[in-house]
């Protein structure tokens with residue numbers, strides 16, 4: 001168990017332990033800053049015990065209630081019981097425009113979900129901000145663009161990122177538009193380093209994305225007389241896209257393939273690379289786990305290592321899985337692994353700035369969403385203490401994303417963030433993950449009497465759901481249900497009030513379907529697994545011994561979404577939420 005101080009905020013601090021960081025201290029004389037002071041709730045009294053907030057990551061309430069819905073199959077006794085409590089159970093919108101995404105065809109995800117849950121506001125998210133910057137041309141006027149364009153004439157532009165149209169971390173059409181924008185503005189030599197997905201999009205779809213990109217590159221080369229090629233790649237969960245420092249080897253493999261041009265697998269073209277690395281039909285490696293590869297020329301030489309004076313753009317807009325590789329690319333004194341060769345005078349930019357507090361990366365093409373006056377800031381400025389806990393895979397979700405993509409604490413005297421280290425396995429092998437340890441920590445925090453709010457994220461339904469393994473996901477749901485039961489029992493012992501919800505769907509549908517919802521079968525007759533999130537709404541429950549019987553969900557907010565949770569949390573604390581927050585559900 002990793003405990004407490006700011007050093008525990010994995011993925012967001014320099015490798016050298018930094019002194020405790022306080023982002024926004026309460027006023028020196030202890031009075032509440034008037035700009036942040038919250039009035040008592042007009043009808044809900046202040047609680048005697050703590051408020052417990054639980055996020056069941058990836059636990060949706062899906063309209064398809066059949067054998068492919070792991071939540072339905074699991075028949076979780078506690079959640080089913082909570083669903084039956086009149087006026088204290090409802091669902092919330094967790095996708096599309098309700099969480100700041102471009103359209104209602106966009107599934108929700110942890111970044112936008114936790115941003116909404118923690119900030120009470122719906123803001124335009126990265127996907128939409130990049131769309132706007134491309135439409136207006138603002139991206140090509142940015143300081144970040146000026147920085148990378150210095151390499152266009154005589155050096156190589158490298159573009160690295162997730163290649164799919166999942167819309168969670170990146171989008172294919174945005175990559176192509178950015179690439180074309182570079183070529184039209186003078187880039188002569190471009191090398192693309194592609195991370196295959198199969199996690200936000202169906203497994204096996206990477207071959208089409210790579211093929212499509214190769215065709216796009218051939219057309220650009222013919223039209224503009226330029227030299228654009230795919231240079232390296234690998235599966236997103238095995239190469240480059242680690243998060244929260246869960247496994248630096250993932251980042252190191254990416255550094256080797258993209259920057260040094262070194263990988264155990266070498267191919268003449270990327271389509272052959274993906275096809276070969278996926279392996280034979282009966283033992284397929286999924287797109288997300290493909291081994292790293294480099295593309296080599298006739299002499300066997302890598303076609304696109306990063307050289308001195310080159311430019312590098314990371315095209316993902318989402319932060320969590322770009323922070324580690326950004327540190328490797330940007331930090332001069334980076335010491336986590338031996339980079340062997342560090343290109344000099346590199347012109348590096350992110351699609352966005354991924355960590356505003358660290359200023360990482362320094363150069364970026366589109367300013368990130370501005371999520372201001374989030375609940376964490378109100379909490380500390382009103383003297384309220386918080387305990388937040390998850391395992392590594394979701395630790396930054398319940399801290400960094402919750403706090404509007406801020407690393408560190410608002411006030412380390414009032415906040416404790418506890419990270420339980422995740423196992424380094426594919427999570428269908430261990431579907432219980434660290435739920436038990438998280439539960440124990442949550443129970444201890446509830447009983448300690450030290451915290452006004454205890455905030456927990458259970459990773460299982462999401463992380464196991466992403467493997468596409470139905471049976472393991474059923475187990476994941478059952479585990480979380482049991483752990484939640486223990487947590488709520490302890491909550492009752494200390495007269496707590498609870499709020500249980502989720503950030504988006506995932507476990508609630510494990511099969512690809514046609515437009516009418518009919519499950520799709522593969523050539524072998526087996527169902528085609530769904531590894532991505534779903535568009536399903538998520539449950540929300542309130543209750544607990546400490547909650548007066550008269551407090552129930554309102555019935556005049558049928559379209560409410562995740563952002564309504566934040567004001568609800570303040571209501572449970574007996575306070576009136578800030579007026580710019582979406583209204584309270586109770």
Ligand SMILES: O=C(O)[C@H](O)COP(=O)(O)O
Pocket residue numbers: 108109110111168169199200321462466
């Ligand atoms: O990064 C991931 O694991 C997936 O793309 C999205 O999952 P998350 O939004 O639940 O983290």
Ligand SMILES: [Mn+2]
Pocket residue numbers: 057058109110111113462503504
């Ligand atoms: Mn999630």
Ligand SMILES: [Mn+2]
Pocket residue numbers: 058110462463466506533
């Ligand atoms: Mn997920």
